[in-house]
Amino acid sequence: MTHAKPPEPAFFSDTSLPRDQLAGWELWRRTRNAFVPAPQITLAAWTAMSPRARAVHDLHRAATHANLPLLHTPMSRQVARLLNARIRTNAFKNKPTTRAGVMITGGGYQGKTETACEIAAAFEDSWRALHENLNPDSAPGTRDLYAPVAYVQTPVTAKPKSTCKAILSFYGAPTPKRADLPDLIRQVAASLHDHGTKALILDDITRLRMHRADDQDTLDLIRAFMSMHVTLILIGVDIPGSGLLREGRPDPATGQTVMPPSKHAIAHGLEATQTERRFDLVELDRFRYDTPAQIAAWTTHLRGLEDQLRLLNTKPGMLTEGRMPEYLFERSHGVVGLLERLIEDGCQEAIDTGTELLTETLLDGLPLSLAGAPGRDPGAGEVPALPAARPAKKAPRRRPRNTVFDDHGPAAASQ
Structure with a gap:
């Protein structure tokens, strides 16, 4: 005699799909x-x-x-006010100008990613409801997947090509092995447009090391993404101390960081004469x-x-x-x-x-x-320094293990 498997409790859910893929x-x-x-x-x-x-x-x-x-928290509310306003304002822009981006800095394990993702997801919910779940910019006769928000993890060893491929991977777009960088940039620009993406989140951006030539080229490439009519959201640990803002200058009138133009801006047919790429820098601090x-x-x-x-x-x-x-x-x-x-x-x-x-x-x-x-x-810096260990005290005696779900084998089942 065999026993039917008990139904799985309703509070278990499938979380096997990572968020840096569109389905996830x-x-x-x-x-x-x-x-x-x-x-x-x-x-x-x-x-x-x-x-x-x-x-x-x-x-x-x-x-x-x-x-x-x-x-x-008081700190996350400050981030939410700025990021929510920036995404929504940029989403309604029709001018062919560079959209201002947002940099979210802070220590590791301080909730930067979850805060940004929650704000972006809430925007996507409302944006989809506004357009009845249809891409308002889609071309007639096409059935591209609709993705108002794209979430991408910066590769650990970031290079311009690998960063482009990470973005394309979010959409499940094929990336030829021998594609050159201008082709990949054009493909990224096309994917962002065709999928109706309004906000592009690049997480762990401080994995870039500014002493490496590839990483300097990658940062220049990221600045080019700001010309693709999306709100660029960069998340990282201690962005001011990472060197990412080394070439930027603060604008005393707006408080924004002004970045120099990108040499990649012409690669996908955008104007190379744009001179300002602005970022709001906001810190999600600890208590x-x-x-x-x-x-x-x-x-x-x-x-x-x-x-x-x-x-x-x-x-x-x-x-x-x-x-x-x-x-x-x-x-x-x-x-x-x-x-x-x-x-x-x-x-x-x-x-x-x-x-x-x-x-x-x-x-x-x-x-x-x-x-x-x-x-x-x-x-x-994504793993913070931990407080000093405290002297261990005698642990309480553990409750006997519950055996109600144990499988005692066919002999016990047949009794």
């Missing part, structure tokens, strides 16, 4: 708000459940803590803990995070009262990504041990480690 971006954009967190229940209600129901609920809680929502206003902002963020947790012994003020706000700041240095990692690991430990509560003692036993972080280049 579309999947993420459509489903980014679809996750439903586990319901908040009491310890008594959990105890009254059947073993299987408890196990499913614990899995749902783990998924909830692994998918904590993106919370707004600070020096003034009453900064401490209040940090505590407000912790309160919002606390509302998302699903521990059975949780209580109001678990993260915001006593010494806990200062402790969490010491452990994370105010970096939202490190705080999220610590809270996520802490919640799993609290569930596994049965304590169902976050305390300093429990969190002290959880070291923060970003070694081997996938998709991040430590040499480009």
Whole structure:
């Protein structure tokens, strides 16, 4: 006798497609708000459940803590105001002029990518609704995929050709191995236009090293992209210190950075006489803990995070009262990504041990480690320096492992 496989819980989802492919971006954009967190229940209600129901609920809680929502901060709101205004203003421009771009700088794990992607996705939602999901610039009789936003990871070893190919890869466009650079630039310009792209996000742009000739050519190429009637959004760690702005000058009237013209501008038929390519530089900084206003902002963020947790012994003020706000700041240095990692690991430990509560003692036993972080280049500053390790304390005894989902083999099934 064989048993049918139990249905997969509804909170599992397929996230195998990367966002730097059009299909992956579309999947993420459509489903980014679809996750439903586990319901908040009491310890008594959990105890009254059947073993299987408890196990499913614990899995749902783990998924909830692994998918904590993106919370707004005073710093992210500043980025959102600028980026949202720039994308929308540029999208409505009909003049054949260079669109001003945006550079988002900050340390690693500070939420730059997620903030920019969320703003761009919200723009795409509204832009599609405005045009009834049809490309307003499409040529009659064509069926090009519609992509108002393109998200591209800068290659680790960036060269002009590899950067063009990374953009074309987002659209799934073929790239001949022997194509020369002018042909690739023209193909990029054609893809951006044919797919109705209004915003091009180039992430991890500080992987470019300005002491390398190829990287200098790549930056010049990126400036040429600004002539392709898209809002160019560059995201990187410490952009001012990376050398990317070495050739730029600040405009005191606007506060923007003015970049010199690109020698590639003529390659795809655009005017080579354009003299200004402007970028707004905005920083997504970490939290600070020096003034009453900064401490209040940090505590407000912790309160919002606390509302998302699903521990059975949780209580109001678990993260915001006593010494806990200062402790969490010491452990994370105010970096939202490190705080999220610590809270996520802490919640799993609290569930596994049965304590169902976050305390300093429990969190002290959880070291923060970003070694081997996938998709991040430590040499480009994408992995931040971690706070000094705290002395480990004796960890609580773990709750016995739940065996309700174990497969005991055909002999047990036939009994």
